[in-house]
Amino acid sequence: MDEEQRKRIEEAVAEWQKRLGLQHWDIEVREEVLDEDTVAQMRSYVGRYKAFLVLTEAFFIYTPREQSECIAHELIHLTQARMQDQLRSLTRNVSLDLSRAIVDLVNIELEYMTDKIAQLLAGVLPIPNTLTEGDEE
């Protein structure tokens, strides 16, 4: 990701933040190597409105529409950050197996929900301009 790409993505993130009412979050965009089937990941700090949107090389192969949906998806996860924090403290005193089972179940269901909402929103809201700029078609 070069500086130009980072700027464009940051502007698209800001656009989606506004749409989702998440302007109070401080989000930094960075590129990293993640698991093979992970394109992007949102990392937030417990008790803070600070997060990193981590993108892999695969993100840059996506079409602007797919990038838009991917950003929406990752940002929607921020609306779940407080619940995740609470889940972590609720499962602190149970066995590791039970804690894992609960966290896995919640995460799988959240993933389905997040995917569905992101699909719906990205399907009806315009692709942020900065994701389509410089696209020769």
Ligand SMILES: [Zn+2]
């Ligand atoms: Zn997700």
